[in-house]
Amino acid sequence: MEESVGLLWHRLITRAAGGHFPKAAVRLKDIEKVAGVFFRALGGDPGLRVAAATADAHGARRSLLQRLAGADERLARGRMDISTLRLPPEIDALPERSLNRDLYLWLAALAAGHADGDADTDAAVDAALPPPPQGQIDVEASRELRENQRATLRALKRWPGIEARYRRLVDAVIAQRRPPSKLPPAEAERETLLRQAMHAPGSVAALPALPLKAKPAQPVLLWLSDFRSKDVSGLTGSGSGAEAAEGGNSRPGRDASEQAHRVERQENAPEKHGMIIPFRAESLLSVAEFIKVKRSTDDDPDDNAADAAANLEHLSITRDNERVASKVRFDLDLPSAAEDDVVLGEGIPLPEWDYRKNLLREDHVRLIELSAAAHDPRAAPCPLPEPLRRTARRLHRQFAALTPGRRWLKAQGDGSELDVDAVVRAATDRASGHHPSDQLYLSLEKRERDLACLALADLSLSTDAWVSSEARVIDVIRDSLLLFGEALMATGDRFALCGFSSVKRSNVRFHRLKDFDQRFDDRARGRIMAIKPGYYTRLGAAIRHATSILDKQSAARRILLILSDGKPNDLDLYDGRYGIEDTRVAIVEARGRGIVPFCVTIDREGASYLPHLFGPAGFAVIRQPDELPARLPMFYAQLTR
Known part of the structure; x- marks a missing residue:
């Protein structure tokens, strides 16, 4: 009974939290081949394979219902590394299935635009960028902002036919984001800049640093989280x-x-040898010799290893x-x-x-x-x-x-038997005063x-x-x-x-x-x-x-x-x-x-x-x-x- 009530509550609170449209969901395994062909057709690296991305914690502000439901704490975003184009395993953030499908294709085009970048476009983007804001800036977020704007401009410049879909996606994505009026001033400023960068790529130079207690902005679904090729x-x-x-x-x-x-690479931490406090071992109470206990060893397989690894954000x-x-x-x-x-x-x-x-x-x-x-x-x-x-x-x-098999070739100059039809035609030509043909034999030929x-x-x-x-x-x-x-x-x-x-x-x-x-x-x-x-x-x-x-x-x-x-x-x-x-x-x-x-x-x-x-x-x-x-x-x- 408790499990049934808990499951019902989970469904109700998750549905009330919103932010997802299960009926319009598109899964990567259904569009993986199409996205791969689209990516390579646009000039993307043919050696990259398409695979699922991880769901990482983003730390952005969530509504009360989302916190109660434990929803949207993690988000799978597209990224590109040295051998793989990683896309979300499922997209259900937009209300129409066609929009979610177009979002997959846009991410593939964005990755192709980044891989096929040219110096002229980069120079034009850098020249058009306004000066960075006064004060401290968020270096990591600004780097992501700049690279995604560059890749967006390259994609729209090289393939103008996808601009109409991009504009539809921008409107749909912004409609699902928290409006700046409902955010604290520092977060509202960053949200306004992100919306401007989506509407007019290349118009935002950097993002200001957030105060200590402020939360980062909600991730932009139209962008890739990482363009770097990490060789580990x-x-x-x-x-x-x-x-x-x-x-x-x-x-x-x-x-x-x-x-x-x-x-990520981690240095092997040195072992810490603590101080040994003398004690009398016989004072320890032990019942192991009286109870059948399965003593685990380091070589025993862990049945939950796969589930534990799936919950890790970084390996x-x-x-x-x-x-x-x-x-x-x-x-x-x-x-x-x-x-x-x-x-x-x-x-x-x-x-x-x-x-x-x-x-x-x-x-x-x-x-x-x-x-x-x-x-x-x-x-x-x-x-x-x-x-x-x-x-x-x-x-x-x-x-x-x-x-x-073997077959007879007619009207040959040499062969094993006479071609009766050719002989009759030759006799007729001779009687009528025409020059007769000398191709009068049949040849048995075997094709190999x-x-x-x-x-x-x-x-x-x-x-x-x-x-x-x-x-x-x-x-x-x-x-x-x-x-x-x-x-x-x-x-x-x-x-x-x-x-x-x-x-x-x-x-x-x-x-x-x-x-x-x-x-x-x-x-x-x-x-x-x-x-x-x-x-x-x-x-x-x-x-x-x-x-x-x-x-x-x-x-x-x-x-x-x-x-x-x-x-x-x-x-x-x-x-x-x-x-x-x-x-x-x-x-x-x-x-x-x-x-x-x-x-x-x-x-x-x-x-x-x-x-x-x-x-x-x-x-x-x-x-x-x-x-x-x-x-x-x-x-x-x-x-x-």
Whole structure:
């Protein structure tokens, strides 16, 4: 009864507090793709992904009902960092759904306007700004004010078509703000300046400092809270800080509404050793030996850790002197020479793109080719597994239809048989006094598909995850390669099968499972059955080497088919934006050599970064990983149609 009454009271007081329009709400996950396309179409950085922003405490003045309801204490505002454009997970502050949707698009345009700033516009804005007010100013708030006015003017100048929507948004946003007449004088002055800056961007130079007991102004929904690109890569051992704070590599099941955290560097505080007061330990009363008590340890998982982290406004990370590598070394150690695959050659130096320096680092990566040892029992020749044979027979029949048959070519100068129709026409022409044709033969010609395909599979440690109660990702990839080989045997196309993983830039492992000049037989199937997950995903180096292999094929069309389960990542800073940009440059290099790259992934977040890598039609996301073995050959059929 108490819970029911409390829930009813919460609903009533929250509704009475106002400030929100649930029926007009627009969620980020519903407009994420549209906002991303709009942002990039306006010239925004294509390497930035769109994600949800945090809800931060703003400290602005609230009404009595809002304080009673505990509402509007925090507000999610858009911001832009080094790798992400963060937008509110939901906008319901305006009374019309179209206005809330336009607010999302305006924030995307504002971010694009800031990223595409020019010195002339900045100089014009600075020249038009009035002198700052007398006395002290609020430096942080004035910086935000100035940057948002600049970005607004750039957006309205470059894209005049959005000005009408901007004016509608200004009127709607101001209508929801507390009027200056209901504020103390110092706060009313700041609110008046903010309204002026929204109506006439570039007309306000700075905001005066607030008295001690005054509260900050209500956040402006039309503005981004932060334009700075914060690089906190030094906080963790690898990867950018923003990515590390969000949990590193992507994982299936995350949606756009999941909140991230602001990251800040904190110095490791020295331990404080207090004075030890002597006492008699036997004087302590203890009943632990008489009661069954579960004594917790530092290694016990905290069931409420995710909820506690979600309530944090800032996630502080610091370095200490503890060594934790030994806890995971058993997963990262390379196998011994006796257990490892056979190394082919001394290693291949490859370049790598550093987007931060806009530089291609020559011979920065060392790639090692590997092949399963002949004496390895795991790679022993074996037939196709029984559960896959039915699907293989079906694919064989379907792909056999792609094989071109023979056909007779009429009226040829040479051939195996006479063309009766051509002979009759020649005799008629001769009898009527015309010059007869000498194309009198039929020729039986067999057309062949001039194709070469290399399937490149991700064998990183993330493929050890389970996709169902019966199979892991690596099992799905193994079955996909086996069925892919069976399907291409029916067409007669040339193909190669490879896999890759990496441990830093000095050890990119490239497994040769089947070469172009090898048959797809029981020995190739044995090598595929022996693959196992391990290490990381340095995708750019693997694509460059696969490109060099395909470049040696003389086929008219060459296809690079990539199987992956997540973003590029490795230990030595090859994570986040760095890995994505290097992979993108490798793909551009492959296209420059006439190779068609196509990616098939089971990463549910793939749609957020794969268009930047492969283009809108260069990838496919499979929601059900267990469908990959049957669907992979179909993707190939569509590519070669």
